[in-house]
Amino acid sequence: MYDLHVHILPGIDDGPAEMHESVEMARQAAKGGTEIILATPHRKDVTEGSSVSDVRDLVRTLNRKIRDRAFAVRVVLGMENHLDQDLPPDVAKGRALTMNGSRYILVEMPFFGRPAYVEEVLYQLQGDGLIPVLAHPERIEAFQRDPELLAMFVGKGMLSQVTAGSFVGQWGQEVKRFAEHLLARGLVHVLASDAHAPGAPRPPTLDHGVHAAALLLGREAVERMVLETPLAILEDRPLDSLSPERSVN
Helix, strand or coil, X not given: CEXXXXXXXCCCXXXXXXXXXXXXXXXXXXXXXCCEEEECCEHHHHHHHCCHHHHHHHHHHHHHHHHXXXXXXXXXXXXXXXXXXXXXXXXXXXXCCCHHHCCEEEEECCCCCCCCXXXXXXXXXXXXXXXXXXXXXXXXXXXXXXXXXXXXXXXXXXXXXXXXXXXXXXXXXHHHHHHHHHHHXXXXXXXXXXXXXXXXXXXXXXXXXXXXXXXXHCHHHHHHCCCHHHHHHHCCCCCCCCCCCCCCC
């Protein structure tokens, strides 16, 4: 499997504080069947307290430690980019990173409210040749209040990344039900862990959430969300065969 949203780099954001915790996260991920981890430090934390150069160095160090221990997993670099008006120019300046250097960019909408610039910034990213991958829409108030907003963005070529743990109640029953609704409508393209630590409550494992989602949609469809689609993103390949939105009662 390929996990495209993981806060694994130490001392950068609200993920692990020390490198040994990052190594343990990698071990747990490998044990659970993950082959590639996309490190996604928060852009704001990198900009304010670190640098892109620092996080690149951390990825190299972490991969070296992983190789020394012969874990069957590799870490590549991305970023969780909170959506604001500075995002497009920050991408151009190299201060906001895409997913493994691809055309795909992980974007976190504001958790609360719906600023007037949301559509403008997302469309500007698309105009710059990027494809926004919207992080954990099941936990974003704007989508909870108006699922048609997410449907509109998907219809315009954006993707959505739901946290696997949402399907097992990691964020409560309301979020679980909304994640299931999005899945049923065909508005989920990628499942990721959004892990922040080696263990609970946000571990670097996907299996339980994948199993729960598969009970709703079928194993083959859900496996595409942790295998074919994320691999295409990491390899910067186009995604021309995504399932269309389904109607639900």
